[in-house]
Amino acid sequence: MTYLEQVDGGEFHAATVGRGDDQQRNRFVRRDAIHWLDEHAPALAPWREWTEALRVHLNRRLFLGLFSFESQLAHYRPGDFYRTHLDAFRGEASRVVSLVTYLNPDWQAGDGGELVLHTDLGAIHVPPAYRTVVLFLSEEMPHEVLPAARDRFSVAGWFRLNGSMGERVDPPR
Numbered sequence: 001m002t003y004l005e006q007v008d009g010g011e012f013h014a015a016t017v018g019r020g021d022d023q024q025r026n027r028f029v030r031r032d033a034i035h036w037l038d039e040h041a042p043a044l045a046p047w048r049e050w051t052e053a054l055r056v057h058l059n060r061r062l063f064l065g066l067f068s069f070e071s072q073l074a075h076y077r078p079g080d081f082y083r084t085h086l087d088a089f090r091g092e093a094s095r096v097v098s099l100v101t102y103l104n105p106d107w108q109a110g111d112g113g114e115l116v117l118h119t120d121l122g123a124i125h126v127p128p129a130y131r132t133v134v135l136f137l138s139e140e141m142p143h144e145v146l147p148a149a150r151d152r153f154s155v156a157g158w159f160r161l162n163g164s165m166g167e168r169v170d171p172p173r
């Protein structure tokens with residue numbers, strides 16, 4: 001049984017909006033079900049190695065000071081969506097770079113479920129097709145997920161700064 005099959009068996013819960021104590025389930029904003037990827041699962045070693053190599057590369061080339069990475073698998077059932085949002089609030093300085101990738105083979109034009117990036121130059125529509133990887137600045141890129149006509153699986157991850165201060169260890173999970 002693959003890691004994904006295991007997860008699909010039941011370890012999903014309704015996605016919430018916000019972090020920590022501010023977390024709330026808001027079905028008007030997002031409808032998907034999510035599963036935080038287990039940092040220690042042996043099956044996910046290639047994913048950890050790849051995202052770690054990307055983290056080091058981004059720091060080397062762009063001096064971003066990225067410290068950690070967290071990611072979650074999301075399942076959008078037909079009709080599910082995620083309204084326009086930012087992944088981080090300015091000044092919060094936790095999530096710096098967002099990464100999204102897709103697990104849907106044979107995604108067709110009429111299947112919907114596009115990720116829409118609302119850039120200064122206009123909207124960019126990204127079909128959630130297998131092997132597509134999207135990276136953007138978490139605080140600066142408004143984006144949304146349009147409703148899909150079929151089940152849609154994505155992995156969203158965030159490269160974060162080290163927000164540890166005094167007794168408070170970051171990330172909090």
Ligand SMILES: O=C(O)CCC(=O)C(=O)O
Nearest residue numbers: 082087100115145154156
């Ligand atoms: O699945 C996607 O295309 C993007 C998901 C997203 O924006 C998020 O989880 O913050």
Ligand SMILES: [Fe+2]
Nearest residue numbers: 085086087143
């Ligand atoms: Fe997002």
